[in-house]
Amino acid sequence: MAEAERPLAISAPDPRTLELIFTAEALARLKSKYEIVEADPDGIAGLGDVVLSRARYIIGQPPLSKETLDRMPALRSILNVESNLLNNMPYEVLFERGIHVVTTGQVFALPVAEIGLGFALSLARGIADADLDFREGRELWGGEGNARARLLSGADIGIVGFGDLGKALNRVLSGFRAKVKVFDPWMPRSILEDFGVQPASLDEVLSESDFVFIVAAVTSENKGFLGAQAFASMRRGAAFILLSRADVVDFDALVAAVASGHIVAASDVYPVEPLPLDHPVRGLKGFLRSAHRAGALDSAFKQMGEMVLEDMDLMDRGLPPMRCKRAERETVSRMRSKPVERN
Structure with a gap:
């Protein structure tokens, strides 16, 4: 296909790269089918009218103004490979023009769910602490090493949030015959029931669960909504497992609740990343x-590229994107997750 005939795609996937999210074979397919213009995310407006007027796709989530979008009459879709939906573009303009905003974030759901299961098992059976004790020659053998052990099978489990990650978590927990309660104010009861979980209030999830998994995205409505009162309402010895974003939690209150011995916890995310070396959570007993790193698998990154290629092919043929998840006009502007800085 001649250069002038190929659709143009602007590549600005920072902090990801095309080499990270595409296999060598998939990247070759991308470059053979599309003219790729690589750009700094903050410099889209400076690409010039020739490039902007031809651009059919943007791979990434660069900040965009209405004025820049007005110079992009051929734009069909913004393919977000960062996964968080940032409030850095006029979504109302995009929706009015019928431009699809899609995200590949669901590729992380299963990897994060699986490590969440690992966290729960480790907390339930003291796996990480027992390994450290063994290395240092102070292991406890047999029943002595199981004073606080419990089974995940048949346990009361609570999940806060039931998007892609919550659904994946429910799937990996299915073999444990647990009783699963879910709190998600954006999800109808009937959908939760179709997935075999019990709709519940936040208070019920917190106070009636042995394991509480937090998989809710950060929104304008829930930042820091889990604080000291929430942790105090949990069963003594219950496990609190944070998998989505730290901003949904009062992290100091979480540290205090674990330090007091009331609950145990695990987290893959923190208020500041990397975490300062002197942060108290680093040496906190009862905290995993x-x-x-929960979702950062190469297989997940490469799946992103395949999804992008499939949806671009659909849109090239006048069809809507189906592999990536489309942003919704009612909720996209409420998202408040911080952008990732490391893959």
Whole structure:
């Protein structure tokens, strides 16, 4: 296909790269079918009218103004490979023009759900602490090492949030025959019931669960909504597992609740990343730590590229995107997650 005939796609996937999200074979397909113009996310407006007028797709989530969008009459879709929906463009203009805003964030759902299961099992059986004790020659053998152990099977489990990650978590927990309660104010009861979970209030999820998984996105309505009162309402010894974003939690209150011995916890996310070396959570007993690595698998990144290619092909043929998740006009502007800085 001649250069002038190929649709133009602006590539601004920072902090990701095309090499991260596409296999070598998929990247070759992308470049053979599209003219790719690589750009700094903050410099889209400076690309010039020739490029902007031809651009059919943007791969990434660069900040865009209405004035820049007015110079892009051919734009059909913004394919967000950062996964968080940032409030950095006039979504009302995009929706009015019928420009699809889609995200590949669901590729992280299963990897994060699986590590969440690992956190729960480790907290329930003391796996990480037992390993450290063994390395240092102070292990407890047999029943002595199980004084606080419990089974995940048949446990009362609570999930806060039931988007892609909540659904994936429910799937990986299905073999444990647990009783699962879910709180999600954006989800109808009938949908929750169709997934075999019990709709519940936040108070019920917190106070009636042995394990509480937090998988809710940060929105304008829930920032810091889980604080000291929430942790105090939990069963003594219950496990609090934070998998989505730290901003939904009062992190100091979480640290205090674990330090008091009232609950145990695990987290893959933190208020500041990387976490300062002197942060109290680093040495906190009863707290299982992971460095925001739950979803960052190469297989997940490469799945992003396949989804992007499939949806671009659909839109090239006048069809709507189906593999990526489309942003909704009613909720997109409420999202408040911080952009990722590391893959």
